[in-house]
Each structure stands twice: as structure tokens, then as C-alpha cells.
Amino acid sequence: MGITIKDVAKQAGVAASTVSRVISNNPRISEATKKRVRKAMKDLGYHPNIHARSLANKSTQAIGVVLPSSDKALQNPFFPEVLRGISGIAHEQDYSIYISTGITEEEIYEGVKRMVHGNRVDGVVLLYSRVNDRLHDYLIENNFPFVVIGKPYHQIDAITHIDNDNITAAKTITNYLIDLGHERIGFIGGDRDLVVTLDRMQGYHLALEEANLPVKEEYHIHEEFLKSGGQEAVHKLMSLTEPPTGVVIVDDLMAFGVITMLDEFGLKVPDDISIVSFNNIYLSQLTMPPLTTVDIHIYELGVQATKCLIEKVKNKLEPAKRIIVPYTIIERNSAVDKK
Amino acid sequence: MGITIKDVAKQAGVAASTVSRVISNNPRISEATKKRVRKAMKDLGYHPNIHARSLANKSTQAIGVVLPSSDKALQNPFFPEVLRGISGIAHEQDYSIYISTGITEEEIYEGVKRMVHGNRVDGVVLLYSRVNDRLHDYLIENNFPFVVIGKPYHQIDAITHIDNDNITAAKTITNYLIDLGHERIGFIGGDRDLVVTLDRMQGYHLALEEANLPVKEEYHIHEEFLKSGGQEAVHKLMSLTEPPTGVVIVDDLMAFGVITMLDEFGLKVPDDISIVSFNNIYLSQLTMPPLTTVDIHIYELGVQATKCLIEKVKNKLEPAKRIIVPYTIIERNSAVDKK
DNA sequence: GTGAAAGCGCTAACAC
């Protein structure tokens, strides 16, 4: 089952290599034969076999996308949204996308190894950055093209990465709350292993310090990104004798969970407590109240990452880059003046 | 860069073919040499090159996943969620996942052609079913293994598909509204080209007819699945002189849009109008109010589809199947008694 | 139980 390059060659009355050259649009082939060969390809319904091609020239036209280890990473709209950006560019440049998932860290590590050694993909984009991530070391050691979305914890100058300025962003959004008159401001973070959590926390601290507001340990909660985590967090926070009047949450999805939970306590956002968060996933405008959040331009992160990766794939010597995608504060109705 | 089967062979003091047999766990190889070869593989850090393998035996260990043509299909949590199901099983069975997107119907058609003829994948799963979809014909003509999530419009007995009983589900959820005392019930559907829209609409009609309720054309609106569509729909519907008191919406995400829009009109769900919808995406419980919706077990759709596909890939003669994943009505707070 | 050799479909020297 398959029309091969030989069939096309025969049909067009040329050698297989000529057909190959036509495919790669080699300038040394005359327009006349190009036309003839193309016609033959079309008539026969020829499609090149990528495996043969990859075997011969050691390049797949594919990039690997690595999701964080979890069985539900895809539940956070952040990932589908970066994926959209990635697949937009990949498609445009005729690259296919391989997705690699795994529910344990070990599984995803193995998956990447298979991708790399098995020559499945030309490069990979990591959709997250973990503290001391051995994947980074592994990819560097193997001199395999990759980019990370987020900020690498080590070797930051050696790794091309696309990130937001999460420290400043967090500082800005915290200041937003401070300017509204809030003095007791909580923080609900995600996985402490993720660099993004650390950065946003740092920005939050910076803002408090500059405003001479106390950084209280008990206002400070870490859980997973998803809903259930958010709910636990709220429970702890609101049981305090002096609960915060405003809270910075690292992720919109988590913020939804928090709002719902508060509702169960009879607390309304923003009347009883103000909330700001991050990401501006498309749902943030649909909730009640719509969220005041930091738009980090997720789609753009995917686009830039993919562009960089493809550059790097095409030219291994391409220097490591850092691209900071600007953020935008989206003011909606989840945070108000402290009364 | 690359340890090949020859390196392993040399290291283990055997021929390449022996190594190959060890990889495929051929019973004719003695346990002793197996052990020796495996050790060599491990010591050398050997990983098979899939392209070479695919070339030689015409099988990739990969399945293709086809999203509907759109630049934002991934925005609807339905797709990431099926993808989770798919990747769970695929991973378990050591298949990789290729995703194919495209923003026009033509692009995705071409993408599938490349997958099929280029021998990129062993089979594909289509995540939607469109009326008169030429992809179905194409795949059948080429005798290429595929399954569809949803109900094929034609050749239904020749195509393995995983679906819900959307007609009955829609009828049931409409009856739910009727039992609550609603008599003026609207319907907001998605793309009319999608079989799922048609089925759910039919169920809605059936319920109205059985209850001797009039099927009014003006209660009946079609738009795209996403937010903007939902908003337009509401605008039309609520401008009626006798607006509905309840409405059936084919998609949770669309329902969110509707709720928000109603809010802008000063109408509250469920006090002023009741809403029921479909899918039970994880956000349906987080909105205010939480949605009464039909849980169609999206994850399970992905799981079943992938299992069927892999069976079919392994055995081309596997008969066409239909698997109906049961639905569950999730009662929450978006629909109440008509007062 | 294991080795030798041919070949999967393509590309990339090297010829001319």
C-alpha cells in the first residue's frame, strides 16, 4: 500500500533522486522536469514516507511537546491554550506535533528519552519549569534542541526560554490590591517546585515589603493548581482570627475554586474579600464576578516558544535566547476598595 | 549521536538480528542471550529508532488525533478532556500521539492525508462527526483504521464509533425542565453541521412533542459552540415577547456565555430563567450557579475510542463497533421550578 | 537458537 518515489520517477521518466530533488525544491532542477514530476506526483497521489525520509536525513519534521507530569494537566486551560499557539506556528511551518504525557515524573522523563534517542522529534518544548529539573540537564547533555516556557532554575543563560516577568507582574498586581486600601493580603500559590510559583511569590513579597506591610506566614498558602487544592487553601486561610481582606492567587482556575469555596462560607467576592489572579484564561470573564487578573498572553508564549525552537532546530548554533512576553493587568470585578 | 542495534550486537557478541529478536521478545532466543543483550542495551543506553523500525515493518507506534477545523477548538474543555482519555490509554499501550490541527476544513483534510499516506500513524481518531464528512469516505476508501467520537452521518454500520445516546439524553434533560413545570422551553444549539447538534435537537423535539408542547421556531437558536455565539443567541431569544422560561443548551461552555449575557440583561439564573446543558466539564460546578447538566463522560469517550482504535490497528479485520457511553444527569442549581 | 543478507523508501554524495 503505497506509491513510492520510484513509481513517481518511472511515471515521470526520471531517476528517483530527481524526484527527491523536486520535493526539496532543489534549484538545479529545470522548471520543465519539476513540472513533469509534480504532475506525476499528483496523478499518482504520492505522499512521501516520513520514516524513510527521517531515516535518510536524520530529521523528522516534528516537535515534541512536554506537559507536566500529572494525569490532569490538560484540565487547566493554560495548557490547551499554549498548545494552540504552538500548533499554529508548527502547522504554518509544516511541523507536526507529538505530545508526550505521563502521570509520574519518571514516566515523562522516559518519554522524553524515547523522543530524543528514538529520533522521534527534532526538538522539544517544555511547557513548565521545575526547580532542579533533570530534564533540562538531560537535554543539555545530549545537545538536543529545546526551549522552555517559564524560567529555568539553573543554567538560565544556556537555555532558551520564553517567560513573563512574573516577579514584576506579581508585584504590580499586589500593589493593585494595596492601592485599593488592602493591608491584610494573602497569597495562594501552586506547586512550590514550579519556578513560576516562586517568582510570583517573590513579587508579592516585594510589594508588601515596599509598602511596609507585614509578610505573615499564615497568609501564605501553597497547594496544587487545581480546584481541590484551592478549596483546601481557602479553608485554612479564612479560619484565621484576622483573615485577609484581599488575596493574590497564582492561577485563575484556582481562583474559581476559591470563589466557590468562599461562597460556601457565605463570603462574597468582591464584597467580603477581594481577589486577583493570573493567566486570564478565557473563562475569567465568564465567572461571577469576572476576575481581575494578569493576562500573561498564553497563546503568545506558545507562538514565541515554537518560533525559537524551530530556529534552533534549523541551526544548532543559534544562541540561547530569553524572550519576555509582556503582561497586561485586566481589571474586572473581583477586587474592590477595602471599605 | 546514536547507539544502534549494531553497537548493541557487538557489545553483546551477537548478530544484529538477534538483538532485534530480543527486542520483540522472540521466544526462540535463549534466556541467556536475552539477558546478555538486555544488559548491553542498558549499558549502552540504547533506544530503538522508530523511523527505521517503521520503515522496516510498516508500523509506527503512533495514533493520530484529529480536532475539528478551528483555531480554537482546544478552548472548549471537551477536547482536552477527550485527549486526556486518549493519551491515558495510548501511553499505557506504548503508543505515541500525533495531533493534527488546522483552521480550515481543507487543511485538516490535507493533514489527515499526510498522516495516512505518509505512514505517520497506524490509525486515527476523529474527535467529532460532521454531516457528510468526506474524511469518513476518504478513510474508508483507503481502508485505514479509524474510529470516530460521535455518530457518523452515513455508513454508520461500517464505522466504529463511540458516542452517547444524545437523542435520549436530550429528551431526558428536556423532560427534566418539563417536569419542573416549564412550558416555554428554548434550545440553543451549536454548529448545525455537527451530528451531535442534530441529535440533541431531535431529543429536545421529541420531549416537547410527547408533552404536547409546541415546538416554536423562534425558541430555537443555532450558533457556534463558543462564548460569543452563546451571547448572540441569548440576545435574540430574550427579545421575544414571550421569552422561554427554560432553555436547553448543547454545551456547558456556551451555557456560561449565556449566563453572563443574561446577567447583563438583569436576568438571573435560575430565578428568572432555568438552564440545563451538556458535557459536565469540570467548570460546570464552579460557576454561579453551578450547572445542571448531562455528564457525557468525556474522558471515557476518549478511553473507549482509543481501545477500539488500537484493536483495529492490530487486527484490520476487527469488525466495526458502536459503543454507547452512558450519560448521567447531574442536578445542580441552574434549573428550578417554574413559579 | 543464531547469523547473513536483502530490503523498507528516501536522501546525499559523487559522477558525468
Next chain:
DNA sequence: GTGTTAGCGCTTTCAC
């Protein structure tokens, strides 16, 4: 400008 040839890394007869 185009043909010839030798692999790419693996699987799979066919020998022994």
C-alpha cells in the same frame, strides 16, 4: 541538470 549508488537502522526471510 540528472543519473547512480551507497547507506540511514531496523526487521525478516532463509540458511545452518
